[in-house]
Each structure stands twice: as C-alpha cells, then as structure tokens.
Amino acid sequence: MSSDYLHFSDWGISGGGSCCPILIAGPCSAESEDQLRQVAMRLRDTGITFFRAGAWKPRTRPGAFEGAGEDALKWLGRIREEFGYRCMVEVANAKHVGLALAHKMDAVWIGSRTTVTPFAVQEIADALSGVDIPVFVKNPIHLDLELWIGAIERLRGAGIRRIGAVLRGCGGVAPGKYRNAPCWQLAIDLKQRLPVVPCLCDPSHIAGNTEYILELSQQAINLDFQGLMLEVHPNPNQALSDAKQQLTPEQCNTIIKSLKPRSTEGGDHNYQLKLDQLRLEIDQLDVxxxxxxxxxxKVSREIGNLKRDNHIIVLQASRWERVLAQVIAKGKKVGLDEEFVAEIYNRIHLESIRQQQ
Known part of the structure; x- marks a missing residue:
C-alpha cells in the first residue's frame, strides 16, 4: 500500500532546507488581512514551503474566536498573489473543502479533532476525490495509530497521492512540561507502516509555549522527520487563539537557522566501530x-496459583502502591525519569495481573 503514495521528492514542490525539506509556517488563525500580510512579509527569507492559516477554528467551548471563515480564504488568495506563497488551510468537512478549492488553496490539512472521526475524514476524502493537492493529516488528539493510518488510507482511496502526516502530540497522556505529550513513538510506528509518507512535526501544539519549540524542532530533526509546522503571529500577545505557542516571524527565522542537520549515515571508521560496540551491548541487555x-x-503465575488455592483476590492495591513507589525511588537514584519508570511498571503490572488470573 505504501508504494501507492508519492515520496515528497516527487511532489514537484520546493522549499524548506537541508534540515527541514517541508516547512509550513503562518498564524494559528487568520484574524485579518493585515495580520497575514505582516507575517508573510517578515517570513519572506525563511524559505517556507506552505503559508498556513486557520479559517475555521474548532474550539472546545462556544464564545471563543472560531475563525474568519471564507473571508480568510480571500485574504490568503491575495497573500499568494502578492508574495508567491503556496497557501493552505485546515478543513473539517466537505463545505470547507469546497470553499478551499474554490479559492484555489494549494494544500489543506486535517486537524486532530477531525482525524478521530472516520465519517468526517471520509466526507473530506470524497470532497477531494479527483483533486490531487497535498493533504496533511494530524494525528488523532488521543493516542491511536490505527485511526491516523485509517485517515491517510481514506484519502489514498479517494485518489490522493501527495499525503503527509503531522505529529502534534496527544492528550490523555502525561505531557510533562509540554501542553501535549510528544508521543514520538506514534510517529515512528507510522513511519514504519507507511515509509513513503513524509512525517512532519507540529512543535507549536506539542509545546504550548514558545520556550520549548526549538528543542522539540531539533528532536524532530534528530528523529528524521521531514518537516515542521510552526505557528507564527506578528504580535503573539494579541493573538485571538493559542497566543502562548505562536512565534514572532523573527523567532521563527532564528529557530530554522539554529537547527542542526543530522545524517542518516556517515561517520569515520572509529565512529562505526564504537557504534557497533554500543549496539552489541544494547542487544545483550535486551536479551x-x-x-x-x-x-x-513465571513467578507471577505461581503467585496466582497460590492466591487461587487460598481464595485470595488477584489485585492487592496496597502492595502494588508500595512496589511502584519503591521502583520509582530506585529509578530516580540512577537517573531514570519518574514517568518513564511508572509507565513501564504499570504495563508490567497489568500483564502480571493477567498472568495470575
């Protein structure tokens, strides 16, 4: 199936750079034509692939700014004419697609709140049938690889070949210092299943704060992501949506220039020798x-048999609380992250309960 998708090198689109072949940047929401023009003007030397702006904003509760609608598409059309950018918007239904196409948008993206609904994705795919423009699909708002792949497959079934995936992090998972947990493994798993589909990172939505966008962007490059989607506003303090995570154009330029490229191969003989030694050590540790x-x-099964013979319930909550606290404390002493240890041991505990039943 993956061979049916077009590799980005065959999309016929240039932009980005050595670190970031696909660079998407622009405001979270299109608030006015002047706002878009300011961002577009100040990003001219950044080398962006697509200029993004939200025309319709799916907000958690009513009463917040929900986008300028079709007016935003008109503004984006004039931005394209003036600056030569390829412009793109988020679409959540067939009506959005129809308006985006009518205003000659160069690409669209499907947001995480839409990806979770197969009916909505299929409606979008049907509306895009026969129109081979690039479509980017953000991961579902919760951790679900199959929904993400399913959304991409629905678009491919509609005849679209230029499809990109965008990791924007997940809710419902301990986020640490970020707004959303990065969930890097989710994107790694998708890349293994659909290796031709380019995978981008949306560090703005993961971070929730501009303070962390550079470190997340570099992590994405280190993990061989093909691009970034960044939210940029001329005056973030006055933004009508997601103010804390929007960069100024100058901050965006600085981040792109600060990224350090990584090679998939290379290094001298000593590098390869040391790498082979360390990988051998990891292989042995894995065994x-x-x-x-x-x-x-095996011990868990023996405990389960003992409990069964003595009519004792399987789950001993107080015992588990003590075990978890102990391993977290021991992990801290040797430099292991608390959330990492807790996640691993919670999974071991679930399997232990299953083995005891």
Missing part, C-alpha cells in the same frame, strides 16, 4: 531484559 521479564511472569 537480559526479556529473560528477566519471562522469569518475573
């Missing part, structure tokens, strides 16, 4: 981990 987990589950 130890698997063997230890198998032994732990």
């Amino acid at each position: 130890t981990l698997i063997t230890t987990l198998a032994r732990r589950m």
